[in-house]
Amino acid sequence: GQNIDQPTEMTATEGAIVQINCTYQTSGFNGLFWYQQHAGEAPTFLSYNVLDGLEEKGRFSSFLSRSKGYSYLLLKELQMKDSASYLCAAMDSNYQLIWGAGTKLIIKP
């Protein structure tokens, strides 16, 4: 079956770095997405990886290893506003998104 695993909750300190991991199993693969969702709001797009390697975009970076079925989202210089849920989603061969349950990130001062 198709499955996405990511930690339920993580805590980090303002100014620090945090890495949110995601493993996936899908029927075919057309890329891995990361979305940020603040409480009560819709998700917003953060990143898309389809090739192996690291994609850097400001304070946020996303990594993909297709052979391992593994991705991570790296957040640097954490700010209080980064407190949110981070959703990992893999796109299968039918271009459907398979969603993880989300990782709630708590930032402490």
Added chain:
Amino acid sequence: GAVVSQHPSRVICKSGTSVKIECRSLDFQATTMFWYRQFPKQSLMLMATSNEGSKATYEQGVEKDKFLINHASLTLSTLTVTSAHPEDSSFYICSARDGGTVKAFFGQGTRLTVV
């Protein structure tokens, strides 16, 4: 990025009535639209996928006669929750994608409360 506008953002309705939620792509043609439901502290649950001009494809367990989806144009899709009940209270979110990209963009979401 592309803009998807969803209305209303919040709606309260009485049990037994119907509610229509609109999802519009403002600056691109949405060949495919997705409707999700999200309960508190849970991830997104795909309800249905609709392609412009075609009938929506519903996920298992989603009643198509209760959740009516119309995608009559490349910029507009609607979800109508018919004969709403308190258990239908949830956060409904649409997302849209054009045919030339794999990225989907989300609307702002609609918080539905059925009393």
